[in-house]
Amino acid sequence: MSERKTVEEFNGIYLDLSKQPGKVKFAEAGLAWRPTGGTGGENFALDGQQFFQCQWSRGARGHEVKILLRDSGLIQLDGFEAEEFDRVQKIFRLFYGLNLEHKDHALKGWNWGKGEFGKAELAFNVQNRPAFEIPYSEVSNTNLAGKNEVAVEFSLPAGGNETGTNGHLGGARSKGRKSGAGKDQLVEMRFYIPGTATKKENDEDGEDKSMDGSEGEEQHNAANLFYETLMDKAEIGEVAGDTFATFLEVLHLTPRGRFGIDMYEASFRLRGKTYDYKIPYDNIKKFMLLPKPDDLHTLITIGLDPPLRQGQTRYPFLVMQFKREEEVTIELNMTKELLEGKYKGKLNARYEQPQHTVVAQVFRGLSGKKIVTPSKDFSSHHQQAGVKCSIKANEGHLYCLDKSFMFVPKPATYIPFDHISVIVMSRVGGAVSASRTFDITVTMKNGGGETLFSNINREEQKPLEDFFQAKGLRTKNEMLDDSSALIAAALKDADMASSDEEVVAARADRGSADEDEESVDEDFKTDSESDVAEEYDSAHESSGSGSEAEMADGDAGGDSDPPEVAERPKKKAKISK
Numbered sequence: 001m002s003e004r005k006t007v008e009e010f011n012g013i014y015l016d017l018s019k020q021p022g023k024v025k026f027a028e029a030g031l032a033w034r035p036t037g038g039t040g041g042e043n044f045a046l047d048g049q050q051f052f053q054c055q056w057s058r059g060a061r062g063h064e065v066k067i068l069l070r071d072s073g074l075i076q077l078d079g080f081e082a083e084e085f086d087r088v089q090k091i092f093r094l095f096y097g098l099n100l101e102h103k104d105h106a107l108k109g110w111n112w113g114k115g116e117f118g119k120a121e122l123a124f125n126v127q128n129r130p131a132f133e134i135p136y137s138e139v140s141n142t143n144l145a146g147k148n149e150v151a152v153e154f155s156l157p158a159g160g161n162e163t164g165t166n167g168h169l170g171g172a173r174s175k176g177r178k179s180g181a182g183k184d185q186l187v188e189m190r191f192y193i194p195g196t197a198t199k200k201e202n203d204e205d206g207e208d209k210s211m212d213g214s215e216g217e218e219q220h221n222a223a224n225l226f227y228e229t230l231m232d233k234a235e236i237g238e239v240a241g242d243t244f245a246t247f248l249e250v251l252h253l254t255p256r257g258r259f260g261i262d263m264y265e266a267s268f269r270l271r272g273k274t275y276d277y278k279i280p281y282d283n284i285k286k287f288m289l290l291p292k293p294d295d296l297h298t299l300i301t302i303g304l305d306p307p308l309r310q311g312q313t314r315y316p317f318l319v320m321q322f323k324r325e326e327e328v329t330i331e332l333n334m335t336k337e338l339l340e341g342k343y344k345g346k347l348n349a350r351y352e353q354p355q356h357t358v359v360a361q362v363f364r365g366l367s368g369k370k371i372v373t374p375s376k377d378f379s380s381h382h383q384q385a386g387v388k389c390s391i392k393a394n395e396g397h398l399y400c401l402d403k404s405f406m407f408v409p410k411p412a413t414y415i416p417f418d419h420i421s422v423i424v425m426s427r428v429g430g431a432v433s434a435s436r437t438f439d440i441t442v443t444m445k446n447g448g449g450e451t452l453f454s455n456i457n458r459e460e461q462k463p464l465e466d467f468f469q470a471k472g473l474r475t476k477n478e479m480l481d482d483s484s485a486l487i488a489a490a491l492k493d494a495d496m497a498s499s500d501e502e503v504v505a506a507r508a509d510r511g512s513a514d515e516d517e518e519s520v521d522e523d524f525k526t527d528s529e530s531d532v533a534e535e536y537d538s539a540h541e542s543s544g545s546g547s548e549a550e551m552a553d554g555d556a557g558g559d560s561d562p563p564e565v566a567e568r569p570k571k572k573a574k575i576s577k
Contacts, residue, residue, distance in 0.1 A: 008091050011036070013079045014061055015044060024077055028095045033077075046075065051096050052119070056085055057103045065100070074120040074135050106131045115191065117229055134189075139234040143275045148223045150191045152230065153309055187309065197222040231276075244334050245362050247355070253299075253409035254319040255310055263362055270318075275310060281367035286414065288372045288406060289360050290399050291324075293384035298322050298356040301408055302363075317412035322356035330358060375402045378467040381459035389440075389453040398453055400467050405442070413451060421445045423468060425461070426478040438479060440464070 006027060013024045015033045022035040030048035046067075053068040059078040065088060067075040080088065089100040106113075106126035113126040122134045140155040196219040245263040252259055252270075260271040270277040286303030300320040307316040329352045332339070339349055347365035351358045364371055374385035378400040386397035391407060399406045407413040424441040436458050443450040456464075461479075468475045 008087070010080065010084070013077050016076050017060070017078070021079060026091045026095060048096050051092075051098060053101070054092050054096075054098050055101045055103045056088065057105060068118075068120050072120045072136070074137065104129055115193070115226060117233055122230065122233070136230075136234045139230065141277055142227055142230045142234070144223065144227050145190060145274070146223075147221075148192055148194045150193060150223050150227050150230070152189045152191070154185070154187055154189075191223075191226065193223040193226050195222050196220060197225050199225060242333060244332050244366065245330060247328075247359060250359075251321045252318065253321055254317060254412055255308070255313075255315050261359070263366055265366070268363075268366075277308060279304065279308070281369075284363075284367050284369050286372065287360075287363060287367070287369045288399075288401070289356070290374065290397075290406065290408065291385050292321070293380070293382070293386045293388065293397060296324060298324050298354075299408055300356060300360060300363075301406065301412065303414060315412075317408070317414070319409040319412055320359070321409075322354070322359070324354060324356070326355050327353060328355045328358055332362075372401055374399050375467070377402075377470050378463060380463055381457070387456060387460050387464070389456045391451065391453060398456075400464075407453070415442055415444075415451065417471060417473060419444050419448060420473060423473055423475045424478060425465075425475065 008026045010024050010026075012021045013033065014021050015024070018035070020035050020037070022033050024031060024033045028048065030046050030050075032043065032045045034043045046069075050069045050071065050073075051067055052070045055066045055068075057064055057066065059076075059080075061079045063080040063082055063085070064076055064078040065080060067077070069075065085100075085102070092098045092100045106129035108126055110126045110131070113124050113131060116123045116125055118133075120135060120137075122136070122139075123130045124132050124134075134152070134154075138154050139152055141153040143151045143153075145151040198218065199220055243262045243264060247261040247263075249258045250261055255275075257272050257275075262269040262271065266282075267278055267280045270279070283304050283306065284302055285305045286301070288299075288301040288303075290299040290301060292299055298321075300318075300322065302318040302320075304316055304318065307314040308318065309315075329350075331350045332347060334343070334347070334349070336349075339347060343365055346368075347362065351361070360371055363369065378385070380387050386399045389396070389398050389407075391411060391413065394410050396407055396409055399408070403417055405413075405415040405417075421443045424443065425438060426441065427438040437455045438458060438461060440453045440456060441450055442453070465475070465477075
């Protein structure tokens with residue numbers, strides 16, 4: 001009995017929604033969890049001095065013990081049996097001096113209730129019972145989606161299988177790891193919050209404002225108050241640390257709008273009128289500096305993984321546009337020790353250059369990402385880095401990089417060379433438009449689909465072909481076949497519109513000769529009935545040799561008499577009408 005009081009074990013327990021169960025041990029010093037089956041998961045231990053509050057409730061796999069920590073953390077242990085409540089309650093009372101609170105969830109299914117901010121989670125209560133809770137650690141972003149509507153976005157795991165510190169099973173999860181345990185994941189929730197509410201100060205337990213009104217206190221828009229509180233609790237935005245640099249009202253082509261950019265040590269923030277985003281530098285996979293062919297602007301394109309979400313729309317690329325001649329002067333808000341230590345050789349204390357250059361250099365210094373520029377092996381007909389074209393109905397520019405193609409601004413499309421199977425150059429449409437433009441179809445390997453870049457100026461064909469050849473890309477030119485087809489069609493139209501005389505002059509082949517002979521026979525037959533009668537009468541009176549001579553003259557005249565040849569096409573033109 002004394003051993004059981006020292007250590008208590010439970011099998012089949014899931015830690016923070018882990019995919020595999022494990023064994024949990026409770027002792028006076030704290031708790032430890034280890035995955036079962038030797039599946040390679042990491043062990044997890046927690047000091048009992050960190051325990052602040054504990055709750056017992058119905059869970060996804062049985063009953064759940066939720067442990068709230070003093071540092072606003074949260075641990076969930078799911079998989080207990082209902083009859084184990086008394087045993088678990090005794091463990092927490094004897095080992096940690098805590099009362100295991102029995103909490104029943106609301107089962108009415110109502111979608112209206114009261115939002116309450118606790119120490120570690122946001123609870124949505126229906127008739128004073130929680131319908132669901134949202135840990136602050138799972139919230140990646142929040143935005144005011146309307147006057148009375150707040151959108152809450154949830155963190156995505158860094159990888160498809162990553163759901164804990166070990167990447168597979170469990171353990172102490174960092175931000176956004178709990179939700180990655182399931183195949184399907186909730187990525188956004190919206191709250192409609194009408195009316196006004198009062199702002200209350202936090203109490204000692206970290207509990208604070210609820211969304212109802214009180215008399216005698218200053219009233220605020222309830223949705224705005226909810227948004228600001230969640231921003232503070234989930235540590236989104238300015239609470240992420242000191243701002244090193246700020247760029248105001250930067251024009252974004254994707255997503256469309258003007259956003260302020262705040263640069264922090266580990267992340268940057270986009271501040272717009274409606275949406276507000278916090279993006280870690282680790283999410284940046286590509287950083288491109290692309291000069292626009294208008295000689296007036298420069299584009300900065302940032303590839304993100306996971307993509308930026310705006311409602312149901314996902315943006316894997318940010319596309320910013322800067323004026324080339326617009327210069328800025330900025331001093332970094334950074335201590336001399338930090339500048340000469342961690343960022344030595346990466347950042348300068350002061351910048352006085354074109355804005356796109358400053359933004360690119362600060363991003364490179366803070367994120368450590370390489371800046372990609374267009375390939376030196378390509379130059380368009382007008383000595384530019386980009387070629388104007390379209391994807392479906394969206395006009396943009398196609399840039400040839402050293403290892404990929406990049407189309408901006410919308411839809412921003414990135415195509416690595418090693419994913420390309422073949423590039424087909426073709427022309428479509430009528431003869432007039434096809435003579436000025438052509439299309440490029442990029443087919444991907446392993447059934448990855450294809451992308452059509454249309455309406456490319458005919459002048460860019462040679463520079464593009466030279467670039468494809470220099471990069472060793474397999475190409476197929478269908479424009480030669482299309483050209484011969486156009487020529488054949490033009491000849492056919494000319495044949496139909498021309499007279500028989502032009503046709504005979506253009507092609508003296510056997511078929512046209514046969515056709516002429518048939519025409520001669522028809523003309524001869526229609527006009528020769530009376531002539532034959534006269535010849536018959538004269539032949540009846542004269543000798544037969546005279547009739548044979550007349551027939552011979554008539555045959556000879558059919559080939560050599562110019563008036564007859566000139567008149568026949570006119571007759572045939574009338575018949576063809």
